[in-house]
Each structure stands twice: as C-alpha cells, then as structure tokens.
Amino acid sequence: MGSRKAGLSGRRVLLVVGAGVAAYKALELARLFRRRGAGVRGVLTPAATQFVTPLSLAALTGEEVFSELFSLTRESRIGHIELSREADLVVVAPATADLLAKMANGLCDDLASTLLLATDKRILVAPAMNLRMWAHPATRRNVERLARDGVSFVGPDAGAMACGEWGLGRMAEPSAIFEAAAKLLEGDTTLPPPEGAMSAARPLAGRRAIVTAGPTHEPIDPVRVIANRSSGRQGYAIAAALAQAGAEVTLVSGPTALESPAGVGIVRVETARQMQAAVEAALPADIFVGAAAVADWRPAAEAGHKMKRGGAKEATLTLVVNPDILAGIGTRKKGRPKVVVGFAAETEKLLEHGRRKLVAKGCNLILANDVGAASGVFGGARNRVRAISADGVEEWPEATKDEVAMRLVARIVELLERAP
Ligand code: CTP
Numbered sequence: 001m002g003s004r005k006a007g008l009s010g011r012r013v014l015l016v017v018g019a020g021v022a023a024y025k026a027l028e029l030a031r032l033f034r035r036r037g038a039g040v041r042g043v044l045t046p047a048a049t050q051f052v053t054p055l056s057l058a059a060l061t062g063e064e065v066f067s068e069l070f071s072l073t074r075e076s077r078i079g080h081i082e083l084s085r086e087a088d089l090v091v092v093a094p095a096t097a098d099l100l101a102k103m104a105n106g107l108c109d110d111l112a113s114t115l116l117l118a119t120d121k122r123i124l125v126a127p128a129m130n131l132r133m134w135a136h137p138a139t140r141r142n143v144e145r146l147a148r149d150g151v152s153f154v155g156p157d158a159g160a161m162a163c164g165e166w167g168l169g170r171m172a173e174p175s176a177i178f179e180a181a182a183k184l185l186e187g188d189t190t191l192p193p194p195e196g197a198m199s200a201a202r203p204l205a206g207r208r209a210i211v212t213a214g215p216t217h218e219p220i221d222p223v224r225v226i227a228n229r230s231s232g233r234q235g236y237a238i239a240a241a242l243a244q245a246g247a248e249v250t251l252v253s254g255p256t257a258l259e260s261p262a263g264v265g266i267v268r269v270e271t272a273r274q275m276q277a278a279v280e281a282a283l284p285a286d287i288f289v290g291a292a293a294v295a296d297w298r299p300a301a302e303a304g305h306k307m308k309r310g311g312a313k314e315a316t317l318t319l320v321v322n323p324d325i326l327a328g329i330g331t332r333k334k335g336r337p338k339v340v341v342g343f344a345a346e347t348e349k350l351l352e353h354g355r356r357k358l359v360a361k362g363c364n365l366i367l368a369n370d371v372g373a374a375s376g377v378f379g380g381a382r383n384r385v386r387a388i389s390a391d392g393v394e395e396w397p398e399a400t401k402d403e404v405a406m407r408l409v410a411r412i413v414e415l416l417e418r419a420p
Pocket residue numbers: 212272290291292293294295296322323324325326327341342343344345346357
C-alpha cells in the first residue's frame with residue numbers, strides 16, 4: 001500500500017461508468033484514484049447519467065466528463081481515439097450486462113462503448129448486475145470471451161442486491177477495484193489474463209460436490225414401500241446451482257418426478273442403503289450436501305412376495321434403523337469433504353433440533369426448515385430456512401427453492417475459503 005500512495009502520481013485512468021445502481025460507487029472510486037495521485041477522466045454511458053450526474057463526477061475528478069459521442073467532438077478538441085488512449089488504464093465500473101455484451105461483440109453505439117473498442121490500453125471491468133443476468137449463459141459467454149481477450153475482472157461479489165435478491169452480481173467494493181487497478185497500473189502490462197473472470201463466474205471450478213435429494217423408498221414387499229412426501233426440488237436446485245458455479249456435481253437421487261439438471265451427473269437410487277453406497281462411491285468430494293429425506297427406518301425383512309391380507313385384522317411391521325448418510329460423511333476421520341451441509345426438517349423446536357444435528361452429524365452448516373403441513377415446504381416451490389453454523393443462526397427470507405440454492409452456494413464458497 002505504501003508504494004501505491006506515491007506510485008500512482010502521474011498515471012491516468014479512464015473511468016467508464018455504466019448504468020447501474022452501483023454507479024454511485026464509481027464516485028468513491030474516482031476519489032480513491034485522485035487521493036493516490038492518479039488523474040481520472042470520467043465517461044458516463046447516456047443511461048448512467050440517470051444514476052450519477054456528470055457534474056458530480058467532474059467535481060470529484062477535476063476534469064471535464066463526457067457521455068455523448070457527438071458532443072465530444074463538438075465541445076472539446078479531444079477526439080475519441082485520443083480519449084481512449086490518453087489513459088494508462090481503462091476501468092469500467094459498474095460494468096453492466098449490456099456493456100459486457102457490447103465489449104465482447106465489438107459493438108459501439110455510444111461514447112463509452114466506442115472508447116472501449118478504440119483503446120489500446122488494459123481494461124479492468126467491475127461487473128454489477130442482477131444475479132440471474134450474471135448467471136445467464138449469454139453473460140457467461142461474454143465474460144469468458146472478454147477474459148480470453150485479456151480484459152481483467154474484479155468481482156462481482158456475493159451479497160444482498162438492490163433488487164432485494166441475494167447472490168453473485170454485486171459490484172466489488174471501490175477499495176477492491178482500486179487495489180486491482182493499482183496492481184495493473186504498477187505492474188507490467190504483460191500480466192496474464194485475469195483469473196478473476198473465470199473464478200468470479202465459476203467460483204467452484206475444480207471442486208467436486210455430492211448432493212443427495214428426494215425421498216428414499218424402503219420396500220415392504222415387491223409392490224409396497226415406505227416413502228415420504230419429499231419432491232426432491234430443493235436438492236435438485238442445489239445440484240444445479242453448484243454446477244452453475246463450476247463444481248463437478250454428482251446428484252444421488254431417490255425416486256422423484258424431476259429431470260436431472262443440466263451439467264449434473266445423476267445416480268438414481270431407491271433405498272437409503274443404495275443412497276449411502278452411491279455417495280461412498282462418488283467420494284472424494286470437497287462439498288457434501290445432504291438434502292434427501294432419507295427414511296430413518298426400513299422393514300427388517302423384505303417379503304419376497306406380495307404380502308396377503310388373509311383374514312388378519314392387524315399386521316405388524318418390524319423396522320430397523322437405516323444408516324445416517326449425512327452423519328457418516330460429516331464425522332469421517334479420513335477424506336471428509338471440506339464443507340458438509342445438512343438439512344433439519346422439523347415440525348417443532350427448529351433451532352434446538354437444528355443445533356443438535358449440526359454437532360451430532362459433524363456439519364459445517366445446517367439449513368433448518370419447518371416442514372409442518374402448513375408450511376407447504378414438502379412438495380412446494382418455496383422454502384424458508386434458518387442457516388445454523390458455528391457462526392450462529394442466520395434467518396434467510398422466504399424464497400424460491402432456486403434462490404435458497406443460490407444463497408447456499410454463495411455460503412458454501414465462503415465456507416470453503418475459510419476451510420483449512
Ligand atoms: N439424513 C441422512 N441419513 C439418514 C437420515 C437423515 O443423511 N438416515 C440427513 C438428511 O439428508 C438431512 C439430515 O440428515 O440432511 C437431517 O435429516 P432429518 O430427517 O431432519 O433428521 P433425522 O436425523 O432423521 O432426525 P429426526 O428424525 O430425529 O428429526
């Protein structure tokens with residue numbers, strides 16, 4: 001940091017501000033550059049002027065701010081080629097999905113995109129958009145292409161977003177953007193293309209994950225089973241979200257009516273014992289998520305033929321306990337996945353039971369949910385969970401199972417970063 005204070009004097013940054021709620025943070029970024037002695041030229045996309053005024057950016061940078069391609073040549077003597085090259089580094093913050101798409105495809109229909117196409121300098125982008133837009137395959141393609149073109153990325157971060165959702169897509173903090181920019185400014189321009197883009201879009205690249213989902217069916221005889229109301233949706237959503245984040249996922253699923261999510265390896269099983277064997281076979285893994293509603297008990301013996309009612313008024317099934325798959329993984333001495341997540345399906349004393357399961361099953365995180373009939377969780381599309389860990393209890397707002405899955409993935413990324 002010490003060298004950075006002096007190191008940036010005389011360096012120039014072209015700060016391109018896209019139209020996003022995070023645009024106000026670009027003002028703070030401009031201030032940081034100025035404080036460390038760098039000159040900043042601000043350019044706003046026309047829509048960005050709805051979020052920050054050219055006047056406030058001009059006041060902070062002490063330089064004229066441009067946003068229109070045509071007014072540039074009319075009002076000043078600087079041409080856009082010159083403007084694109086006078087800086088030592090171009091920083092795009094916030095970089096909207098639209099700006100990334102234009103950059104990736106070489107489109108230029110306004111001053112900002114024209115400068116980005118005309119520049120011969122390094123470009124650092126700080127993406128900011130809704131998590132679905134960030135996760136969209138089109139944005140993924142654009143980010144990958146830009147990374148291959150040598151564009152550097154910082155962020156996005158996971159966190160609460162202006163739209164009320166939670167996930168990856170929030171712009172990196174101005175201090176982090178400044179640090180990344182300072183590295184590029186100080187360092188050689190032959191820096192390799194950023195790891196940032198790939199790892200930001202796919203924070204779990206190179207990680208292996210196993211997810212259990214759905215109910216198990218425990219046969220009584222060839223036609224009857226003990227089952228439960230689990231639909232498998234939450235577990236499938238988690239497998240899909242982990243795969244989207246770049247993990248190599250094995251989904252071990254009990255009987256469900258769901259199609260296997262894209263990019264996920266699926267192993268279909270019926271019983272708890274088969275599920276356990278499939279999980280063991282899929283090891284080693286970095287992440288294990290036990291979302292299955294595993295039957296605690298199974299009939300002691302499966303009748304080889306359909307059991308006849310005969311004249312009996314009563315019948316007794318003898319049950320024996322099933323293996324606890326989650327506890328087996330969470331308490332492994334050797335080869336325990338770094339992050340083990342379980343669910344606690346409760347109809348009463350949610351936190352008490354959840355905390356007990358966290359410890360007893362050796363988990364890093366327990367998502368406790370109320371599965372009482374009134375909650376509509378079993379079989380429904382929405383879920384409301386509390387996340388219990390050594391850090392305490394977080395109450396997650398009610399959300400779709402897809403959203404809960406994305407939030408869980410962001411939490412898993414955090415836990416992995418902290419794992420020894
Ligand atoms: N689980 C498991 N194997 C079992 C039972 C449960 O892997 N035989 C996992 C579930 O996938 C879930 C967690 O353990 O992640 C908690 O499941 P839950 O049914 O809430 O708890 P139980 O251990 O069955 O405890 P109880 O029935 O006493 O609530």
